[in-house]
Amino acid sequence: MQRFKSLLRWESMLALVLVIEFVSFASLSPYFLDVWTLSDATFNFTERAVIALPLALLIIAGEIDISVAAIIALSSVAMGLAAAAGIQTPGLVAIGLGTGLAAGMVNGALVTLGRVPSIVATIGTMTLFRGLAYAVLGDRVLKEYPESFSVFGQGYAAGPLSIELSLLIVLAVVFGLFLHVTRWGRTIYALGANPTAAKWSGVPVDRYRFALFAVTGLCSGLAAVLLTSRLGSTRPSIAQGWELEIISMVILGGVSVWGGKGTIPGVLLAAVVLGFVNFGLGLLNVPGIVMSIIVGALLITVVAIPVIAERWWGPARRLS
Template sequence: MELRTIQAKKDFNYKTFFLQWEWLLILIFILVNILNANLSPYYMNVDNLRDATMGFLDKAFIVLPMVLVMILGEIDISVASTVALSSVIMADLYSHGVPMGLAILISLLVGTVCGLINGFLIVKFKELSSVIITLATMIIYRGIAYMLLEDQAKGQFPDWFSFFGWEYVGGIPFILIVFIVFAVVFGLLLHKTTFGRRIYAMGNNMTASRFSGIQVDKIKIIVFALTGLMAAVTAIFLTSRMGSTRPNVATGYELDVIAMVVLGGISTAGGKGRMIGAIIAVFLVGMLSYGLGLVNVPAQVLLIIIGLLLIFAVVIPKLKIKKLRKV
């Protein structure tokens, strides 16, 4: 009788390893830095590069849970409105005498509740797509923010609150340290836990996952709650950096976040992608924006460049699949 050997792991292949999307992102990131260094003599200043992270890392907190959402095959376009509502409620509570520490905690709770509502509606009304549901909640959350403050701004926070957005710990921006911690946590959650493996399984085949015993509804609600929570974290850092808030803060953040996630190699169909790709994309887009801003390149040009990169990110994997099918 012939013996058959089944390999539990594939042999390491250098060609496959270095053809991964993340390596191409690193190459683009290097090219962006070379371009920026040639455009402006001030770009390669270490202090400037360090401080530049303060300008784009606030929205990066939402990128982390959005990776989970999109691997599920879903999307959340209400995140910017959740940021606005969390920020406005925090400022409004403080202006009415609530201690700032408690106002921050309530802001985090508000963001989480917004995410829970999204998740509950998505699992309750399965016939509706997450785009439609989060579009509705996007309008509702932003509307509530306008009801609370109308078109006014609120600020005058305690001096210590500016620490979140502007201060350093050991010469490193506090916001960068916090982002690294959250990035490690979300990376481990996605790639090293049963919860993460179930997210991938659901993104590849939701029906099969349901019949295999995975609690798909519960996982969806948790993922959307995490997204709401991280939107509230963004609200805290953004409000701290601005020193005040208005109902229209974070407008357009949802598009920036989704662009970073897609550029990071996360499949829009679900089931594919890695956290590291999205993290690289955050710094790629952030540094590109910072470098072009130094030479006063119009924001419209930056949008065109990011749009071209997104097309590139979507087309290249499909070309690879077609090539493999021909072989």
């Protein structure tokens, strides 16, 4: 209960930061609060957040996946080649999702069967998947997508509510219920807190880990569908550097890098906070390097606060 209350406090802080962002950017730019401007701003985080949700579960379970952005590139290239061969929209979506799922299963097999540490395995597959994308395309750009394919990344469900944002909300509810309500969610917390105890309690640890890597790969394939649809093109450099941004969302959301702690609402709030920070600064014509410095400083602060708090107030709580 104490852990849950502390996480709620963290989410409250993120909500307060979001309110401060809105007030600050609205006072600095007259265009910020326009409903269609805010709708456009959501594209700054929806595709990344789609991956951040399952990645949060994976990190809570004590693992990590550095290859998510490279999976996007590989899935996008597979869809681009299929589109060039005349495959229509339903087939392209299936290929994108299937490629992401297969890549996630490769990561899961390396960790559970090959016993390779997840950070080592996924750094390797990050290079492999991105390298395959470059080997297949080189400097080419594929743009031969059917017109109907653009609906996923450019369409709107109702008014200014984009299909991407609608899908993110649905996924957040699904992942939130899974992690916080079901027995499987409690098991994921147990895996991150003490994997040895979980294993001796009869939990199929490797099965859970494999499934989490597979789902993360599947959602990376989904993000590839959304991003490729929005851009209308494929190139091997697509989503370059996104892995760090996605991990930043997860950590900023209160997920412990040591596993065993975190919530889906926190990750969703962090995604919105980072997305609107980048959009607001861009609206004010702040250079990209300055944005990176601000986000980096924010992330360091977020990681440092719990450690400092435990160092200063932890002993006092134990003595009282």
